[in-house]
Amino acid sequence: MKVLKILVCIVSISISSLTTAATNQEQVLNKMFNKHNEQQISVERSVSSLLKSYPELQESIITLAFKKYPDKYKQVIRGSLSAAPSHAHKVIEISMEQEVAHCDEIIKVAINFEPAYADDIVLMASELHPNDRNQVYITALNAKPVMAPSVVNSVIHRYPDDFDELLNIAFEQLPDSVTSLTNNAYTNFPDNGENILNLSLKNSTDKNLKEIVESATKAGLSNSTIIDAAINAGVEKEAVEEIFPS
Incomplete structure (x- = not known):
């Protein structure tokens, strides 16, 4: 019993010490932020500077910055990413845990x-x-369409069972990029050729139909498969046959 009391005492002292250390750390960081503010250094630069100087305190610095400057969360996010872009996932995690803004807005920033x-x-x-x-996926696609192929690949690889749904969303959100997204899909998901064909035809227009048919042919799909898929998508058989590469 006496040993148990000693252990409890030791644990209590340890917890108290950790709490005190965390409080002291926050106070020091707070003083640094205040000093930067007095020097008219922006929140973005302040966060970036502290993270570069004390990378081991990443979570503490970002969390405190959000609490201290809630109306400048965009600067906190940018400063955090500027200091350590490869830690983007961690910055997003902290941002969302702190609920600094709606999920969509955090992603866009x-x-x-x-x-x-x-x-x-x-x-x-x-x-x-x-x-x-x-x-989240839709927001990411529209935030930076040039990165859409990479985003599509990553999300589909993470959620392969939702291949059709995810690719279709990409086509619907970025109608002007259907052809490039189709080519990207054939390259990265060759085993899903017929699914890609059906979805691309479903989202095709008179302007890109020829390119979609040619992409399917290059991907190794037979003429008969393409014609059947096109007819099912509402395209005239003659229109498809006329644009097959000779």
Whole structure:
């Protein structure tokens, strides 16, 4: 019994010490933020500077910045990404845990500032908000369309059972990119050729029908398969046969 009391005492002291250390750390960081503010250094630069100097305190710095400057959350996100872009997933995780803004807004800010890490951003957001995955995906596609092929690949690889749904969403959200997204899909998901064909034809127009048919042919799909899929999608058989590469 005496040993148990000693252990309880030791644990209590340890917890108290950790709490005190965390409080002291926050006070020091707070003073640093205040000093930067007095020097008229922007929140974005302040966050970036502290993270570069104390990368081991990433979570503490970002969390405090959000609490201290809630109306400047965009600057906090940009400053965090500027200091460590490869940690984009962690920045998104902290941002969403702190609920600094709506999920869509956080994604837009992050992807527009650091598009090279759009995949990490959208996957982390989807993991944290599984019920809003499709909306997260849509927001990411529209935030930086040039990164759409990469985002599509990453999301489909993470959720392969939803291949048709995810590719169709991409086609619907970016109608001007159907051809390039189709080519990307054939390259990265060759085993889903017929699914890609059906979805691309469903989202085709008179302007890109020829390109879609040619892409399907290059992907190794037979003429008969393409014609049948086109007819099912409402395209005239003659129109498809006329544009087959000779």
